[in-house]
Amino acid sequence: MTHQRPGSRPASGRVLRGWRPSPAFRSLSFRGILIIVVGGMILGVLAGWSEKSLLWAETAQPVLKVGFAERDISPELGMEQPGGYGKVYHRTFHDPCKARAAVFDDGQKAVALVGLDVLIIREPSVQRIRDEVARRCALKPEAILLAASHTHSGGPSGMVLPGEYDHADDWVKHLAYEVASTADSRYLEKMEKATVDAICEAWEKRHPLVCGVGRGIEDKVAFNRRFRMKNGLTFTHPGQLNPDIVEVAGPTDPEVLVLGAWSPDGKLEGCVVHYTCHATTNPGGISANWIYYMEKVIRGFYGPDVVVVFLQGCSGDVTQVDNLSPFQNPTGEEWAQRVGGRVGAEAVKTLLLIPRGNLAPIDYRSTTLTIPRRRPDPKRVEECLGLTKKDPKEVGATEWIFAVQTVLLDAKLKVEPEATVELQAIQIGPLVILANPAEYFCQYGLELKAGSKFPYTMPVELANGCVGYVPTEEAFGPHGGGYETRLTAYSNLDFKAGNQIRDTLLELAHQLTPGPVPEPPRVTPVTTPWSYGAVPPNYH
Numbered sequence: 001m002t003h004q005r006p007g008s009r010p011a012s013g014r015v016l017r018g019w020r021p022s023p024a025f026r027s028l029s030f031r032g033i034l035i036i037v038v039g040g041m042i043l044g045v046l047a048g049w050s051e052k053s054l055l056w057a058e059t060a061q062p063v064l065k066v067g068f069a070e071r072d073i074s075p076e077l078g079m080e081q082p083g084g085y086g087k088v089y090h091r092t093f094h095d096p097c098k099a100r101a102a103v104f105d106d107g108q109k110a111v112a113l114v115g116l117d118v119l120i121i122r123e124p125s126v127q128r129i130r131d132e133v134a135r136r137c138a139l140k141p142e143a144i145l146l147a148a149s150h151t152h153s154g155g156p157s158g159m160v161l162p163g164e165y166d167h168a169d170d171w172v173k174h175l176a177y178e179v180a181s182t183a184d185s186r187y188l189e190k191m192e193k194a195t196v197d198a199i200c201e202a203w204e205k206r207h208p209l210v211c212g213v214g215r216g217i218e219d220k221v222a223f224n225r226r227f228r229m230k231n232g233l234t235f236t237h238p239g240q241l242n243p244d245i246v247e248v249a250g251p252t253d254p255e256v257l258v259l260g261a262w263s264p265d266g267k268l269e270g271c272v273v274h275y276t277c278h279a280t281t282n283p284g285g286i287s288a289n290w291i292y293y294m295e296k297v298i299r300g301f302y303g304p305d306v307v308v309v310f311l312q313g314c315s316g317d318v319t320q321v322d323n324l325s326p327f328q329n330p331t332g333e334e335w336a337q338r339v340g341g342r343v344g345a346e347a348v349k350t351l352l353l354i355p356r357g358n359l360a361p362i363d364y365r366s367t368t369l370t371i372p373r374r375r376p377d378p379k380r381v382e383e384c385l386g387l388t389k390k391d392p393k394e395v396g397a398t399e400w401i402f403a404v405q406t407v408l409l410d411a412k413l414k415v416e417p418e419a420t421v422e423l424q425a426i427q428i429g430p431l432v433i434l435a436n437p438a439e440y441f442c443q444y445g446l447e448l449k450a451g452s453k454f455p456y457t458m459p460v461e462l463a464n465g466c467v468g469y470v471p472t473e474e475a476f477g478p479h480g481g482g483y484e485t486r487l488t489a490y491s492n493l494d495f496k497a498g499n500q501i502r503d504t505l506l507e508l509a510h511q512l513t514p515g516p517v518p519e520p521p522r523v524t525p526v527t528t529p530w531s532y533g534a535v536p537p538n539y540h
């Protein structure tokens with residue numbers, strides 16, 4: 001299948017219809033005539049095709065088959081609300097958490113992009129979902145992207161998995177299952193089944209659509225949360241207007257990248273939105289977080305059936321909190337509306353200008369890295385074990401929580417001293433999605449965009465697994481520090497992991513060749529001006 005620039009017309013058969021045998025033709029040998037006849041038949045078929053497709057060619061001929069579907073993955077009231085290192089339970093409901101899936105198929109290869117309203121997705125869930133999808137439809141496991149939105153108001157998909165610490169002693173098991181934030185097997189089952197159903201429905205529904213990618217900017221709702229302090233270190237959330245702040249320690253990425261898919265008559269059927277900001281604007285209760293309001297704005301304009309797949313950018317150090325603002329923070333509800341509403345509005349503005357055509361080819365690459373985990377000092381482990389047996393009030397809540405984490409990490413290292421890190425590159429024409437399972441620092445997202453030769457690059461974090469925070473090497477240096485560099489059972493990869501992930505993702509991207517960016521039909525320069533307007537000023 002060729003991928004025609006939208007608006008360009010295939011060679012027409014009209015020339016052939018006016019053709020009559022010439023003296024040169026009459027003198028040809030039989031073989032020559034045969035070649036011409038067969039060639040003519042082929043051209044005739046092409047001509048018929050081009051006649052039929054002229055109408056399509058006025059806009060664009062859909063070659064890509066695209067399908068969208070979503071399912072509810074809301075937890076039940078009373079289930080855990082993961083997001084911190086301790087247990088918190090859901091008491092109210094705000095809006096549904098969803099699995100939102102998009103399938104793209106160019107006839108040669110097919111991929112699925114899935115945005116999940118969960119804090120994180122752990123590797124066993126990824127594997128079960130992919131295996132079941134592969135059993136039910138022709139999608140390859142490695143062609144499926146499962147990306148957590150990182151909503152801090154979703155269901156218990158992590159942190160600790162059921163059975164994960166069964167190898168450890170009773171005290172460690174108590175800390176893992178009764179103290180730390182723990183996934184719920186009933187929730188995992190619901191979330192995994194709903195996700196498989198969403199992907200398979202999107203696969204079944206796929207049909208020819210025209211697509212396009214565009215970029216907008218939203219630079220007023222996301223902020224880096226790390227600051228260089230007067231003491232020479234870097235702190236996370238030092239507090240609003242803290243006088244010891246010297247400067248912000250990292251960037252943000254204001255780009256809103258949007259892929260849209262329209263029916264040939266111009267109806268938006270679904271879109272993929274990529275933005276970089278922690279989903280920590282908890283509006284109160286079970287919620288997709290600010291992603292809910294983003295979807296609400298897009299559906300408000302394009303209709304309630306549009307599926308909005310959200311892919312989270314590298315926001316390991318980026319949240320909605322502006323530590324440099326002199327004003328009081330809004331409520332969670334207002335904050336969710338502010339971030340989601342503005343990103344959604346920017347997505348609509350972007351969609352309105354996207355030229356539609358065929359995004360091709362579809363392709364994908366993936367690889368896994370084995371990265372060692374950092375190890376706590378054995379003396380520190382011993383000390384922390386003692387602290388966990390004391391009252392948190394006596395020890396101090398923060399000290400106690402991280403003591404628990406040190407003990408859990410020590411137990412984890414006994415069975416899993418290294419982390420398996422899946423990296424994935426998915427291409428949809430001129431767009432490449434570079435996915436990794438880390439809470440990856442924004443600087444790396446920007447470096448992936450700068451290093452990619454694709455016109456559009458979506459670096460996606462917390463995808464296809466979870467390996468915790470992966471900061472820059474600088475954050476581990478003498479002037480580094482902060483929350484994300486703390487050594488826990490959740491975040492513990494070697495300090496070189498960040499660069500390794502970036503370099504490997506770029507290698508994967510470089511194995512792929514970007515497809516063309518669709519353009520609207522061009523016009524030829526007009527030499528006859530508008531007769532009403534082509535006059536000198538009229539004074540009298």
Ligand SMILES: [Zn+2]
Nearest residue numbers: 150278316439
């Ligand atoms: Zn986070």
